[in-house]
Amino acid sequence: MLSNLSQKLSQTFAKLRGKGRVSEADVDAAMREVRLALLEADVNFKIVKEFVAKVRERAVGVEVLESLSPDQQVIAIVRDELQQLLGGSRHRLNWSSQPPTVILLAGLQGTGKTTTCAKLAGLLKREGKKPLLVACDIYRPGAILQLQTVGEQIGAPVFEMGTAPPPQIAREALKYAREHAHDVVILDTAGRLHVDEAMMAEVRQVHDVAKPDEVLLALDAMTGQDAVNAAQAFHDTIPLTGVILTKLDGDARGGAILSVRAVTGVPVKFVGLGEKLDAIEPFFPDRMAGRILGMGDVLSLIEKAEHAFTEKQAVHMEAKLREGNFDLEDFLSQLQEVRKMGPLENILGMIPGMNKMVPQGGAGLSVDEKHLGRVEAIIRSMTPKERRDPELINGSRKRRIAAGSGTSVQDVNRLLGQFRDMRKMLRQMSAMASGKVRMPRGFNPMARMR
Amino acid sequence: MLKGLFRNLGAAITGRKLDEALLEEWEEQLVMGDVSLNTTEYLLNQLREAARKGDAASDEDARHSLQSIVVDVLDGAGDSDGQTALRFAPEGLTVWLFVGVNGVGKTTTIGKLARRMAREGHRPLLVAGDTFRAAATEQLQEWGRRADCPVIAQQQGADPAAVVYDGIAAAKSRGRDLVMIDTAGRLHTKSNLMNELAKIARVVERETGRPPEETLLVIDASTGQNGLTQARSFTGSAPLSGLILTKWDGTAKGGIVLTIAHETGLPVKLLGVGETLDDICDFDAKEWTQTMFS
Numbered sequence: 001m002l003s004n005l006s007q008k009l010s011q012t013f014a015k016l017r018g019k020g021r022v023s024e025a026d027v028d029a030a031m032r033e034v035r036l037a038l039l040e041a042d043v044n045f046k047i048v049k050e051f052v053a054k055v056r057e058r059a060v061g062v063e064v065l066e067s068l069s070p071d072q073q074v075i076a077i078v079r080d081e082l083q084q085l086l087g088g089s090r091h092r093l094n095w096s097s098q099p100p101t102v103i104l105l106a107g108l109q110g111t112g113k114t115t116t117c118a119k120l121a122g123l124l125k126r127e128g129k130k131p132l133l134v135a136c137d138i139y140r141p142g143a144i145l146q147l148q149t150v151g152e153q154i155g156a157p158v159f160e161m162g163t164a165p166p167p168q169i170a171r172e173a174l175k176y177a178r179e180h181a182h183d184v185v186i187l188d189t190a191g192r193l194h195v196d197e198a199m200m201a202e203v204r205q206v207h208d209v210a211k212p213d214e215v216l217l218a219l220d221a222m223t224g225q226d227a228v229n230a231a232q233a234f235h236d237t238i239p240l241t242g243v244i245l246t247k248l249d250g251d252a253r254g255g256a257i258l259s260v261r262a263v264t265g266v267p268v269k270f271v272g273l274g275e276k277l278d279a280i281e282p283f284f285p286d287r288m289a290g291r292i293l294g295m296g297d298v299l300s301l302i303e304k305a306e307h308a309f310t311e312k313q314a315v316h317m318e319a320k321l322r323e324g325n326f327d328l329e330d331f332l333s334q335l336q337e338v339r340k341m342g343p344l345e346n347i348l349g350m351i352p353g354m355n356k357m358v359p360q361g362g363a364g365l366s367v368d369e370k371h372l373g374r375v376e377a378i379i380r381s382m383t384p385k386e387r388r389d390p391e392l393i394n395g396s397r398k399r400r401i402a403a404g405s406g407t408s409v410q411d412v413n414r415l416l417g418q419f420r421d422m423r424k425m426l427r428q429m430s431a432m433a434s435g436k437v438r439m440p441r442g443f444n445p446m447a448r449m450r
Numbered sequence: 451m452l453k454g455l456f457r458n459l460g461a462a463i464t465g466r467k468l469d470e471a472l473l474e475e476w477e478e479q480l481v482m483g484d485v486s487l488n489t490t491e492y493l494l495n496q497l498r499e500a501a502r503k504g505d506a507a508s509d510e511d512a513r514h515s516l517q518s519i520v521v522d523v524l525d526g527a528g529d530s531d532g533q534t535a536l537r538f539a540p541e542g543l544t545v546w547l548f549v550g551v552n553g554v555g556k557t558t559t560i561g562k563l564a565r566r567m568a569r570e571g572h573r574p575l576l577v578a579g580d581t582f583r584a585a586a587t588e589q590l591q592e593w594g595r596r597a598d599c600p601v602i603a604q605q606q607g608a609d610p611a612a613v614v615y616d617g618i619a620a621a622k623s624r625g626r627d628l629v630m631i632d633t634a635g636r637l638h639t640k641s642n643l644m645n646e647l648a649k650i651a652r653v654v655e656r657e658t659g660r661p662p663e664e665t666l667l668v669i670d671a672s673t674g675q676n677g678l679t680q681a682r683s684f685t686g687s688a689p690l691s692g693l694i695l696t697k698w699d700g701t702a703k704g705g706i707v708l709t710i711a712h713e714t715g716l717p718v719k720l721l722g723v724g725e726t727l728d729d730i731c732d733f734d735a736k737e738w739t740q741t742m743f744s
Contacts, residue, residue: 036487042674045482101629107699109725110553110670139725142589149584149606179487220553224484224674245550251636252676275582277554 002284010043027059028321030074032406042293044228056083079289085258086285091267094213094241099183100132100174104211104325106203106238107229111247114143116218116272117188120151124184125156132182135160136174137190137208147188154277157182162178165203172208187212194233196406207238215241216269220261221248226255241312245283246272255292326423328387335372377405378415390416410430468501472509476516476743483705483742491711493519517739520708524718524735534692534733536716537663538628543621545629545654546703548694549647549684550668552635555696557586559668559722560630561593562730566627568597572610574624577617578603579610579650580634590632596727599626599707610648618657629660638683651688664691666719669696671704682711695733696722703742 031052038048054142058077087193095101103120105113115136121131132153135158137143144160151158159173177185187210192199207215217240235239242391244265245257248271268283379387381404386392392403393416395409404408480490497512497520499599506512538544548556557580564574566722576594578601581587587603594601601616614631621629631651636643655661665688685689693711695704698721707718719735 011622039487040675042484043678045478052673108672108700110555112553141592142585142587144585145588146583146585153584193697195700220670220672222551222670222674223672223674224677224702224706225482225699226484226672228699230672247637249549249639250676251639251679252674389708 006406024060031366032058032231041253042224042256044225044259047259082289083285084210086288088265091269096213100177100185102185102212103214104187104212105216106189111218111220113218114188115148116244117186118277121156122154122187122277129184130182131156131184132177134187135360136166136169136187138163139190170206171209194230200237204237219243219245221245221254222252224255227259230258240264240266242266242269246271249273253292328379328390381405483703485710488711497633520739521735523712527715527717532670534719539663541659543725545662547662547740548666549633551637554668554670556668557589557632559694560632564599565727572628573626574599574628574630575621576601577614577631579613579631581610581618582634613652614650614653637704638680644687658729666692668694670701673706677706678709681714690716692717692719694720699723
């Protein structure tokens with residue numbers, strides 16, 4: 001298994017420190033690692049070739065800066081180029097000057113079109129729009145009912161005409177939308193293989209009738225090399241205006257998106273992050289670049305943390321850390337903040353190196369939400385004095401706390417031990433932040449809390 | 451260095467040195483077919499070995515050698531006798547469990563397979579274990595109608611293990627001999643969903659006295675390298691017995707199953723090639739390999 005590209009590159013360049021310039025041989029060695037990383041991430045073979053050639057050209061002869069190590073410099077170039085290939089950030093949806101705005105979703109079977117339609121409708125509803133969902137998948141058994149069910153869940157009406165021809169459904173749906181003042185129409189089409197001529201002709205007809213303002217391709221993040229062929233065929237048939245990358249909540253690196261970008265040039269507009277109907281987010285190229293390289297999604301994590309923590313809390317926490325008097329009160333409030341950030345498994349996936357540890361069934365790493373509840377109960381059963389000074393907690397206090405929280409003395413002991421470890425680690429972290437200590441490999445703050 | 455020299459020398463005496471351009475072309479074909487780099491390297495090394503023994507005298511021979519190496523990997527993954535046929539319980543009820551990530555075609559595969567099994571004289575009963583996705587039950591029920599098989603289901607949100615329990619009980623009382631369990635698509639990174647799968651397998655074992663005869667991971671032909679992770683993770687919760695490759699009628703080759711066979715020893719048992727009832731066939735390693743290199 002390929003480990004983190006940044007680790008590999010730092011190994012490659014380890015012998016290089018102190019040299020003035022990156023040689024061609026050095027770059028070749030680095031490019032082999034880049035190539036491996038991209039292919040493992042499912043970026044198309046041919047696109048990898050072009051990409052590596054481009055990066056190589058930029059990397060050869062780069063002066064080794066004082067401030068950056070050669071591996072950091074190469075990574076910077078790779079990230080740069082990747083981000084460029086992934087396109088600019090935050091593309092908005094195209095709006096029609098004459099409502100309704102029509103959005104058509106297309107793609108291969110099983111990429112998540114129906115779920116994504118509902119997510120989009122929910123998103124637009126929150127923005128004050130009045131979306132209409134249209135069931136144009138007349139083939140898959142249960143497809144209409146599925147759209148109706150998810151439509152009901154988010155409170156968007158669904159237009160359907162059973163198994164009438166999809167172009168006709170689209171026409172009638174637009175009429176219905178105008179009559180009922182829907183300002184957005186979302187067409188859910190059947191999944192189809194790009195080599196199925198009859199089905200491609202059909203989606204073309206729907207497209208011609210509906211004249212969509214947005215033609216979005218739903219792309220499964222787990223797609224492999226063939227993404228180029230599918231994207232090309234769809235783009236040739238119904239010119240795409242954007243891509244939605246689905247199932248990004250798994251551990252697939254999602255390199256197929258690079259292939260699709262390279263072939264179609266259209267921007268990625270959203271990413272799907274789970275089966276819940278609000279699990280849709282805008283696309284951030286910088287984070288995706290990090291993910292494809294196996295460098296985690298540090299930026300997303302930072303942003304999520306920013307949402308959850310107010311600045312004041314952060315300043316307060318930092319001061320506490322600096323002074324080294326982090327107590328159980330702080331531990332409790334931290335725990336609550338972390339839980340505010342969403343399901344822990346999502347957060348863990350964003351930490352670099354973590355996504356490499358999850359694949360093996362996730363057994364060693366899964367954080368039990370219930371367990372966190374137990375930890376909270378234990379701390380809440382302590383007196384304020386005990387929380388501020390855990391050293392006070394003797395045997396009889398432990399028994400009282402265990403009884404109060406419905407746990408055992410062993411549970412209380414374990415928590416206190418973990419807290420001590422955590423405090424030690426936090427001291428290291430604050431030292432790290434000031435540049436004194438290097439981040440240990442496989443650093444895993446969450447594991448301490450189990 | 452020295453080893454390389456000996457290899458080249460050996461090739462000069464017994465066989466010949468393979469054309470590097472040709473090897474590169476094959477590497478490209480394999481990687482572009484979603485075979486992993488690791489497996490690709492293994493195959494090409496085996497080919498070099500074959501060439502050293504003189505089994506690749508011409509380009510055409512080399513191509514044949516490579517193909518038979520691929521077929522060996524796929525066949526070697528089956529039961530010891532090379533059989534990849536679906537397994538039935540020696541007596542009583544046979545249970546097959548279908549698992550996979552979202553959208554790979556589990557429900558469709560069950561529908562198609564149910565009809566085929568009914569035709570071959572079995573008496574299948576389908577269990578709607580996907581109680582999560584909206585309308586998943588109705589989808590299976592429609593396939594049940596088409597294949598003329600009973601479907602056991604509960605309402606959306608029910609405990610899948612309870613549906614499975616019902617299904618097995620119903621099969622026993624109605625004299626059905628084959629239970630095919632549909633499950634919700636789940637990403638292998640979600641530990642709660644993977645635990646749910648383990649629970650289903652436990653219920654099967656408790657109720658029939660045997661683990662499921664087959665636990666089949668359904669893999670979409672367009673799946674990339676994540677497929678290997680899927681196979682490893684799923685087998686951790688519900689030990690897999692084989693793979694089903696679906697949507698093979700497109701341009702995607704589904705080479706990840708070769709990697710899964712190579713890395714985990716799981717055989718490919720079935721191939722899904724379309725959306726109609728008859729679009730399912732036994733996996734033929736030779737045919738699949740030819741397509742890979744076409």
